[in-house]
Amino acid sequence: xxxxSSKSPGRPRSAKAHQAMLRATLELLGEMGxxxxxxxxxxxxxxxxKTTIYRRYSRxxxxxxxxxxxxxxxxxxxDAGSLWADLDAVIENAAQISLTPxxxxxxxxxxxxxxxxxxxxxxxxxxxxxPRRTAFARVIDRAKVRGEVDQALDPGLVFDTLSGxxxxxxxxxxxxxxxxxxxxxxxxxxxxxxxxxx
Amino acid sequence: xxxxSSKSPGRPRSAKAHQAMLRATLELLGEMGxxxxxxxxxxxxxxxxKTTIYRRYSRxxxxxxxxxxxxxxxxxxxDAGSLWADLDAVIENAAQISLTPxxxxxxxxxxxxxxxxxxxxxxxxxxxxxPRRTAFARVIDRAKVRGEVDQALDPGLVFDTLSGxxxxxxxxxxxxxxxxxxxxxxxxxxxxxxxxxx
DNA sequence: TTATTACGATACGGTGCGGTATCGTAATCT
DNA sequence: AGATTACGATACCGCACCGTATCGTAATAA
Numbered sequence: 001x002x003x004x005s006s007k008s009p010g011r012p013r014s015a016k017a018h019q020a021m022l023r024a025t026l027e028l029l030g031e032m033g034x035x036x037x038x039x040x041x042x043x044x045x046x047x048x049x050k051t052t053i054y055r056r057y058s059r060x061x062x063x064x065x066x067x068x069x070x071x072x073x074x075x076x077x078x079d080a081g082s083l084w085a086d087l088d089a090v091i092e093n094a095a096q097i098s099l100t101p102x103x104x105x106x107x108x109x110x111x112x113x114x115x116x117x118x119x120x121x122x123x124x125x126x127x128x129x130x131p132r133r134t135a136f137a138r139v140i141d142r143a144k145v146r147g148e149v150d151q152a153l154d155p156g157l158v159f160d161t162l163s164g165x166x167x168x169x170x171x172x173x174x175x176x177x178x179x180x181x182x183x184x185x186x187x188x189x190x191x192x193x194x195x196x197x198x
Numbered sequence: 199x200x201x202x203s204s205k206s207p208g209r210p211r212s213a214k215a216h217q218a219m220l221r222a223t224l225e226l227l228g229e230m231g232x233x234x235x236x237x238x239x240x241x242x243x244x245x246x247x248k249t250t251i252y253r254r255y256s257r258x259x260x261x262x263x264x265x266x267x268x269x270x271x272x273x274x275x276x277d278a279g280s281l282w283a284d285l286d287a288v289i290e291n292a293a294q295i296s297l298t299p300x301x302x303x304x305x306x307x308x309x310x311x312x313x314x315x316x317x318x319x320x321x322x323x324x325x326x327x328x329p330r331r332t333a334f335a336r337v338i339d340r341a342k343v344r345g346e347v348d349q350a351l352d353p354g355l356v357f358d359t360l361s362g363x364x365x366x367x368x369x370x371x372x373x374x375x376x377x378x379x380x381x382x383x384x385x386x387x388x389x390x391x392x393x394x395x396x
Numbered sequence: 397t398t399a400t401t402a403c404g405a406t407a408c409g410g411t412g413c414g415g416t417a418t419c420g421t422a423a424t425c426t
Numbered sequence: 427a428g429a430t431t432a433c434g435a436t437a438c439c440g441c442a443c444c445g446t447a448t449c450g451t452a453a454t455a456a
Contacts, residue, residue, distance in 0.1 A: 010431025011423040017433075033310045035233025038413055049434045054415070108310035111302060111369055112231045125370060154387075160370075161384045164362030167369075171309055171319060172327070172358075186359045189352075189388050208401025209453040215403075236443055247404045252445070 013056075020046040021053055025067035030101030034064065034109040061117055068106060069123055073097075075135045083143040083191070090136060091183050094166055097128075099179065104170065133159045149191065158190060211254075218244040219251055223265040228299030232262065232307040259315060266304060267321055271295075275333045281341040281389070288334060289381050292364055295326075297377065302368065331357045347389065356388060 024046035028037050039060060043050045057063040075093070080086045097103055110120045137155040144151055165186040174182035222244035226235045237258060241248045255261040273291070278284045295301050308318045335353040342349055363384040372380035 008431075009425040009429070011425095011433070013432065014423095033233060035231060039415090040413060043434095047434085049436090050415080051417090051435090052433065055432080058415095104312065105310060107369070108306050111309065112306035114302065114369065121370060129370070157384055157387060160366055161359065161363050161387055164364070164366035164384075165359050166362070167365055168358055168362035171312060171365075172323060186355055186362075189355060189359060206401075207399070207455040209403070211402065212453095237445090238443060241404095245404085247406090248445080249405090249447090250403065253402080 014052075017046070017048045017052055018056065021048055021056075021063070022067040022070050025063055026071070026102050029064065029067070029105045029109070033105050034112070037064075039063075061119070064109070065119060065123055068120075069127055071127065075131045077135045077139055079142055083139075083146070083148040086139040086142065087187060087191075088180075088184070090132075090139065090162075091166075091180050091187075094132075095180055098166060098170055107167065107170075129163065136162075161190060162187060212250075215244070215246045215250050216254065219246055219254075219261070220265045220268050223261055224269070224300050227262065227265070227303045227307070231303050232310070235262075237261075259317070262307070263317060263321055266318075267325060269325065273329045273333045275337055277340055281337075281344065281346040284337045284340065285385060285389075286378075286382070288330075288337065288360075289364075289378050289385075292330075292381075293378055296364060296368055305365065305368070327361065334360075359388060360385060 021042060024042050025037075028042055028045060037060070039050060039053055042063070043053055046053075053063065057066070077086065077089055077093070080089055098107075106120075106124060110124055114121055133156060136159045140149065140153060140155040140158065143149045144153070162183070166183055169179055169182050173179065177185075219240060222240050223235075226240055226243060235258070237248060237251060240261070241251055244251075251261065255264070275284065275287055275291075278287055296305070304322065308322050312319050331354060334357045338347065338351060338353040338356065341347045342351070360381070364381055367377055367380050371377065375383075
């Protein structure tokens, strides 16, 4: 009734239970962080038995990696008409995701376990950063066509710098200014340069 | 023989034991991260009794906060003659600290617990970032005197952006390029702008 | 000296979690 | 139908840790 695959006999694995445990994993990750998270707590939150989790994952890292990987999203950055209108869309998109508890804890986990478990950083890169980096390159391309920025500007480097300042502002929230405005100001530092400096 | 204070009678608290537990805390923080660190392990590593720790700190966060706070360092940025020579000194200084296991875990801890325990971020700001931010402002001032950058350039904003890209490069190490060179390239993005755009 | 406090070491009960096993039930294949 | 596999629930053992208490010893003040 759920998964009409074929192969083996017996009751098939419940997609519902699987989704519930991934969801609970993300919730708890956001609430308490990777280290403090227990399989028992995840099972309880998801309303599934521990067995059902252990049947799928043998280690916590596998579960968490899969949970993060399950976050699929579209990165849509339609042409807003001008460089800054496009940039505002980029900032807003990032704000709605990175300012989330899950986003915070995911980043913290990546940094903390970068040495012992580089897989987390890879997943985060593949699933989150890389698509945005590609989309951002298109924004810069459009700006180049419009003559708004230097033709030689490296989109990847700009994206990394932008990501950096966003991350920084996430940890040390600006005072007397919105997160978005602050990021916009830092971005101005870069694009004042590549305007047109003949 | 250790702390010749006055007041109360009885054996005074051992400065040696105190220092040993702070040191062990930093070591273990770098090795396994905040969450996985136990008081028992700290006591064992420091060669002190658990009692001796509990007599001073009632919670792990207090101990860790104090340990991080105990890292005192001078931030010396002597005039190296040119803007880029000064900047190289800044980058090198940051590299030697942030690329350390302790530095990594400290940052991870701050991000992870930023919501539940803003004290960590505050300590990091006061003890690490703020002194560097001030020192960096002097670097920019010198560059302004030399006419190397725009007079209106905001030193704080530049510093934040620089810190951001450093943090980003810490999480996602550049490939085929040293950390320092990568940061230098990103910095070029900013200072190409404020060179002299007449 | 005596009183007082800290020390390292060890032991203790309590708790939470890991990971496995078991149970009765539910879903699916042949 | 019967075989097979997954399910949620629960119990279980073992372990690591927490936080406190206790012990004999060391260091200091009066």
